[in-house]
Amino acid sequence: MNIDDCVRLSVEAVPADVRAGFPSNPLATLTSQLDLVVRPAADLSQSREDGGFCDGMSFLDDGVVLYRPTGNRRENFTLAHELGHWVVARLDPVLDWLADNDSDGRVLETICDRFARELLLPAQIAAELVGPGPVRAHHILDLYDTTQASHPVCMIAVAERLRGMGAIALIDRFTGEVTDASVRPDPDRGWPETIPWRGQRLPEGHHLLGLPEGTTRTERIRWRGRWSEEDFYVDVVVARTKIVCVFADTDLWTPGTGAPLIDRSFDTRLQLRGYCCGTDFQVRGYPCPTCRNPNCPKCGLCKCERAAASDQPCNECGLLYSPALLADGICVDCR
Structure with a gap:
């Protein structure tokens, strides 16, 4: 399995009539044939930390796509790229491969870029x-x-x-x-x-x-x-x-x-495994020198940072403690 295989599987997952109609009218294809909600967002940022081309954003669980309207060929690419995200999110083989090979989103963006290219050219x-x-x-x-x-x-x-x-x-x-x-x-x-x-x-x-x-x-x-x-x-x-x-x-x-x-x-970078934000994950990177655990790709925290983020202040002395060490908001030293 490689990027080429991921792109091929993603394109093949799109019905033939959708592939045929997309280049001539991407917006109508997304809304009428795939029942996606597509909305222009003129103030959508053009900057993507992952380096991708796309000027769009998807809310995959809700079937909503936002895009920056440009009125030119780039707009069609944005819609095709966001369709790529929607398709990939429904392909377990691609998601499994990404879990092993993508730590910062660049590989996923490359797959969606090439998916868009295949639809349009x-x-x-x-x-x-x-x-x-x-x-x-x-x-x-x-x-x-x-x-x-x-x-x-x-x-x-x-x-x-x-x-x-x-x-x-x-x-x-x-x-x-x-x-x-x-x-x-x-x-x-x-x-x-x-x-x-x-x-x-x-x-x-x-x-x-x-x-x-x-x-x-x-x-x-x-x-x-x-x-x-x-x-x-x-x-x-x-x-x-x-x-x-x-x-x-x-x-x-x-x-x-x-x-x-x-x-x-x-x-x-090392291939690291962890559990956070309700799911198992794999990332490339280096473990935290304190807890020796990786940072979660979703929240960005390691195990000790998550623990510190959940600490609460004592109502008496104001020092931070794990919630398990507080009784009615008071630490063990102040009781």
């Missing part, structure tokens, strides 16, 4: 456009011009054609911020610790920000992630407001240079 279209050669930055713009898919959907479709680990990023030419990113993890080693992700920025004065519109180039650059810096090869094309970059682990564009650049760091 079948993989075969991107395969035909890219052809047998390596992925180039201009392929994203070409796919956008020849289809009705949004830039994020085109990025996801093209990123799936990458050979090995890599990413596609859209960078704002004026702020240097990564506005969208689609990452292809290494099939064996998983997620790299350093990779372009939404919300990261190029350093002020970076040479890519000074390239004129229409520039294309391939080069080796150093990318600064959240915790470290690593080298990548990039293929770049500069559009009017965006810089489209294809990041690759190896030089895909110069014949005879296919060796890995460096021995990269990948996410090797």
Whole structure:
């Protein structure tokens, strides 16, 4: 079981008539064929801590989807992505696999991104456009011009054609911020610790920000992630407001240079089990040095933090005690 299997199972779980009707009218399909309640929310934040593309939010138990209305192709992607969350929440095999492989939501968001891409832009279209050669930055713009898919959907479709680990990023030419990113993890080693992700920025004065519109180039650059810096090869094309970059682990564009650049760091955090918020969970991370238990992915607390959060003050001295040590609100020392 891997991400590809999760995406395939999720798409197959959608009735064929829903898949057929979704690209032409996503909103009507969700409301009339799936009986979901879909509401615009103009003030919905565009920021997602997990780095996903989507400008929406789902309340799965209630069958409610909120989305930021944009009136363009991105709105369709948001609705397809939220449908992905709704479908995944009903697939036990995918949920079981996520419990073992997703600690911070990035894998789930990637599955829902690729689910949305499959509904809006079948993989075969991107395969035909890219052809047998390596992925180039201009392929994203070409796919956008020849289809009705949004830039994020085109990025996801093209990123799936990458050979090995890599990413596609859209960078704002004026702020240097990564506005969208689609990452292809290494099939064996998983997620790299350093990779372009939404919300990261190029350093002020970076040479890519000074390239004129229409520039294309391939080069080796150093990318600064959240915790470290690593080298990548990039293929770049500069559009009017965006810089489209294809990041690759190896030089895909110069014949005879296919060796890995460096021995990269990948996410090797421990697989931990716990129980909190009414359910068993598994996460990747490090245990609390005090209680040696993991933090719950829902409330964010470890065992000792949960115990401290339940402590109550003594009505006499004001010190905090476990509720079991209080009688009528008075601690043992003040009775």
